[in-house]
Amino acid sequence: MRLHPNVTPVVRPPRKAPLAVEESIKQELEKMVKIGAIAPVSEPTEWVSQMVAAKKKDGSLRIFIDPRDLNKALKRPHHPMRTVEDVASRMPNATVFCTLDAGSGFWQIKSDYDSSLLTTFSTPFGRYRFLRMPFGITSPSEVFQRAICLLATRVQSS
Numbered sequence: 588m589r590l591h592p593n594v595t596p597v598v599r600p601p602r603k604a605p606l607a608v609e610e611s612i613k614q615e616l617e618k619m620v621k622i623g624a625i626a627p628v629s630e631p632t633e634w635v636s637q638m639v640a641a642k643k644k645d646g647s648l649r650i651f652i653d654p655r656d657l658n659k660a661l662k663r664p665h666h667p668m669r670t671v672e673d674v675a676s677r678m679p680n681a682t683v684f685c686t687l688d689a690g691s692g693f694w695q696i697k698s699d700y701d702s703s704l705l706t707t708f709s710t711p712f713g714r715y716r717f718l719r720m721p722f723g724i725t726s727p728s729e730v731f732q733r734a735i736c737l738l739a740t741r742v743q744s745s
Contacts, residue, residue, distance in 0.1 A: 588705055589661070589662040590705070596660075599636055599709060600709060601637065601638065601711050604640065611640075616650065623718055625715040625717050627714070627715055628707050632704050632705075632714070633705075634660075634704070634706075635708065636654045636656070636657055638650060638651075638653075638709060652708040652717075654723050658725045661725055697719060698719060703716045703717055704716055
């Protein structure tokens, strides 16, 4: 991720979490550390967003960040986003298709160290940073689309 040069970094304190969900938040953070999506942060970082915990339809929690301040500073990569019609028109003779469940697709994209520090977020249990592309920031759609296009190009040429 690249930042506009004259934007002042912002450090936000953790949001208060309802006591009833604190244990669930802690468990979800531990799970995310275990699978390599996030890592604890003990060093000072220039950017710290607030954590958001939302209940999914199945009752589990989704942890993401509220990166409003960071989004204002990010330079977007502006990769073209293709529609279903665009893709279908490029393969008129295709007969075999598959379905890709990209529910956590952004997490397939690893962040470099400096970018991951930008995604530091505060929780009632300390600070963490995303090791994978987080939900909520402005650039992952383009980064993910670029990765999918590169993958598709490799598959087509093999």
